[in-house]
Amino acid sequence: MNGLTAFIGILVLAALCKAFSLSVGVFIRKRLEDRARRDAPPTPPKPTRRPGFYHCPNCKCILEEVTIEDKVRNGCKGCGWVHWDNPLPVAVAVIPYGKGLVFVRRKVEPRAGFLALPGGFVEKEGLEAGAVREALEETGLEVAVDRYLKSVYLERVNQILVFFLMKPATGQKLKAGSDATECVFLNPPYDHEKMAFPTHEAVINEYLAQRQG
Ligand SMILES: [Zn+2]
Numbered sequence: 001m002n003g004l005t006a007f008i009g010i011l012v013l014a015a016l017c018k019a020f021s022l023s024v025g026v027f028i029r030k031r032l033e034d035r036a037r038r039d040a041p042p043t044p045p046k047p048t049r050r051p052g053f054y055h056c057p058n059c060k061c062i063l064e065e066v067t068i069e070d071k072v073r074n075g076c077k078g079c080g081w082v083h084w085d086n087p088l089p090v091a092v093a094v095i096p097y098g099k100g101l102v103f104v105r106r107k108v109e110p111r112a113g114f115l116a117l118p119g120g121f122v123e124k125e126g127l128e129a130g131a132v133r134e135a136l137e138e139t140g141l142e143v144a145v146d147r148y149l150k151s152v153y154l155e156r157v158n159q160i161l162v163f164f165l166m167k168p169a170t171g172q173k174l175k176a177g178s179d180a181t182e183c184v185f186l187n188p189p190y191d192h193e194k195m196a197f198p199t200h201e202a203v204i205n206e207y208l209a210q211r212q213g
Pocket residue numbers: 056057058059060061076077078079080081
């Protein structure tokens with residue numbers, strides 16, 4: 001009996017020790033957190049800023065609203081840099097192939113799996129050169145620009161799509177680039193449900209109407 005009492009006593013003692021060490025740990029952690037909070041510098045007030053880039057690319061200051069020529073833009077009060085927010089130009093190639101046009105099936109979002117005209121952002125080049133390069137990269141076709149078709153501004157993404165009609169590529173082999181699952185030539189009419197972008201579709205329809213007229 002004495003042995004059992006002693007055993008229970010040891011258990012109770014062990015439990016008390018554990019509870020004590022836990023509460024000491026909690027107490028110390030809380031004191032450290034309080035000190036860290038007290039020593040932290042005060043949070044500066046957030047400057048007013050339009051949506052977009054957060055930091056100045058020159059000096060890394062946080063951008064703030066600046067008014068230039070009656071328009072509010074984001075700017076840097078440290079070095080004077082202004083985010084003009086110019087639209088990005090995208091060159092798009094309309095490539096005739098037989099009686100139809102060349103399409104790529106997109107591998108990446110947006111609109112993965114849907115059909116689009118070959119095209120992309122220009123990079124240290126003119127728009128025509130961008131259309132020629134994108135056509136080659138995305139379809140494997142070596143095509144020259146025939147003529148400018150039209151441009152469309154997309155406000156939602158702040159991009160200008162510039163469409164070029166390319167010289168026919170009939171006879172050349174199609175080879176899909178890395179951002180397409182396949183590259184195909186299709187004869188009209190084109191199924192709206194399979195098209196990636198309404199803008200591409202509208203320009204195609206306009207071009208086909210011109211070609212028939
Ligand atoms: Zn700056």
